[in-house]
Amino acid sequence: MPIPSAGELLVRVKASSLNARDLLIANGRYSTAVPPGRIPLSDGAGIVEAVGDGVSRFRVGDRVVGTFHPAWLYGPFREWGELYGVQRDGWLTDYIAVDEQSVVAVPEHLSYEEAATLPCAALTAWSAVSGVGAGDSLLVQGSGGVSVFALQFARVAGVSVLATTSSAEKARRLRALGACDIVDYVSTPEWGARVRALTGGRGTDLVVEIGGAGTISQSIAAVADGGLISLVGNLASGGGMDLTQFFRRGATLRTITVGSRSDFEQMNRVISRHRLRPVVDRVFPFNETPDAFSHFEKGSRFGKVVISH
Ligand SMILES: NC(=O)c1ccc[n+]([C@@H]2O[C@H](COP(=O)([O-])OP(=O)(O)OC[C@H]3O[C@@H](n4cnc5c(N)ncnc54)[C@H](OP(=O)(O)O)[C@@H]3O)[C@@H](O)[C@H]2O)c1
Known part of the structure; x- marks a missing residue:
C-alpha cells in the first residue's frame, strides 16, 4: 500500500485500459527497455482514498483519471519524461500514489471503465x-x-x-x-x-x-x-x-504525442457537453488480465479493451 507524500493522492484504481504500446511492452518489442517487474499500463481511473500534505486540487472521494504524460501540464510538447509502465509503475494495480497535478477529474456521466479509456487513445x-x-x-x-x-x-x-x-x-x-x-x-x-x-x-x-x-x-x-x-x-x-x-x-x-493535461481538460469539457461515451469493446475482470491482453491482440475488437479492478 503506497503512502501518499506531500502533494500526492492515494488512488484506489477502479479500472484500466489497454493500448497498442502495452502489447509491445508485454511482448518485449517496445522501443525503450522496460525493467523486469514494472507494473504495466498507462491508463487508469479511480477514487481518491487519501491525500498527502498540501494537496489542494482534489479531495478524498473525488473520481480521477491519470494523464499519459504525468509532467506535461500545458503548452507545447517539450520532452517525453517518465511514462507509466516504462520508467515508472503503471495503473494495473489496486492502489497508486500520484502527484495531484498528474490527474484530472472524471467527466460526471462516465463510469470508471469508460474514463479509463481516455488518457492515451482519446x-x-x-x-x-x-x-x-x-x-x-x-x-x-x-x-x-x-x-x-x-x-x-x-x-x-x-x-x-x-x-x-x-x-x-x-x-x-x-x-x-x-x-x-x-x-x-x-x-x-x-x-x-x-x-x-x-x-x-x-x-x-x-x-x-x-x-x-x-x-x-x-x-x-x-x-x-x-x-x-x-x-x-x-x-x-x-x-x-x-x-x-x-x-x-x-x-x-x-x-502527435498524446497531449497535455490542459488538452485533456479541454477534451473532457467537450465529452461532458456532448455526453460522449467511449466505445468499449469488452471489459475483463482484473484476475483475467492475461485474457484481456490476448483479446486485445486479436483483430476482432472494435474500440477499447478495459480491465475492471
Ligand atoms: N502518437 C501517439 O501519441 C499515440 C498514441 C496512441 C497510440 N499511438 C499509436 O497509434 C496506433 C493506433 O493505436 P490504437 O490504440 O488505436 O491501436 P489499436 O486499438 O490496436 O488499433 C488497431 C486497429 O488498427 C487498424 N489497422 C491495423 N492495420 C491497419 C492498416 N494497415 N490500415 C488501416 N487500419 C489498420 C485495425 O482496424 P480494423 O480492425 O478496423 O481493420 C485495427 O483494429 C498504434 O501504432 C499506437 O502505438 C500513438
Whole structure:
C-alpha cells in the first residue's frame, strides 16, 4: 500500500485500459527497455482514498483519471519524461500514489471503465483532429481506440468522416457512429484513390495516420492538396513515404504525442457537453488480465479493451 507524500493522492484504481504500446511492452518489442517487474499500463481511473500534505486540487472521494504524460501540464510538447509502465509503475494495480497535478477529474456521466479509456487513445485522437471544424472532412484508419475516438470527436464538430476498415461488420459499426463512407483497405489496397473519388476528387482535409510506414503513401493519395496528416502510429509495415509525392501534395505532416493535461481538460469539457461515451469493446475482470491482453491482440475488437479492478 503506497503512502501518499506531500502533494500526492492515494488512488484506489477502479479500472484500466489497454493500448497498442502495452502489447509491445508485454511482448518485449517496445522501443525503450522496460525493467523486469514494472507494473504495466498507462491508463487508469479511480477514487481518491487519501491525500498527502498540501494537496489542494482534489479531495478524498473525488473520481480521477491519470494523464499519459504525468509532467506535461500545458503548452507545447517539450520532452517525453517518465511514462507509466516504462520508467515508472503503471495503473494495473489496486492502489497508486500520484502527484495531484498528474490527474484530472472524471467527466460526471462516465463510469470508471469508460474514463479509463481516455488518457492515451482519446487524448491522442483529440490532438490529432485539432484544426478541423464544421464542413471539413477527415479520414480515419481502422476501428482501433484512437480512430474511433477521432471519429466521435470529429462528428460532434460537424466534420464529415470517411473511414477504412477490414470487415463488413466493422464498416456497419463505423457507419452507425456517423462515418459517411467506408473503404475496405484489404479488398481495396489502393484506398487512397478511392477516398479521393468519394470526395469528388478533392481528398480529405485531414488524415489521422495510424498505419505509418505501411499506409502513408495511401494517405498522401487520400489527403487534399494543402491538407494535413496527423501522424499517430506505425502499426503497418511498408515502404514509407515518397517525398516527391508528398511535396507535390503541398500537405503538412505533424506528429502527435498524446497531449497535455490542459488538452485533456479541454477534451473532457467537450465529452461532458456532448455526453460522449467511449466505445468499449469488452471489459475483463482484473484476475483475467492475461485474457484481456490476448483479446486485445486479436483483430476482432472494435474500440477499447478495459480491465475492471
Ligand atoms: N502518437 C501517439 O501519441 C499515440 C498514441 C496512441 C497510440 N499511438 C499509436 O497509434 C496506433 C493506433 O493505436 P490504437 O490504440 O488505436 O491501436 P489499436 O486499438 O490496436 O488499433 C488497431 C486497429 O488498427 C487498424 N489497422 C491495423 N492495420 C491497419 C492498416 N494497415 N490500415 C488501416 N487500419 C489498420 C485495425 O482496424 P480494423 O480492425 O478496423 O481493420 C485495427 O483494429 C498504434 O501504432 C499506437 O502505438 C500513438
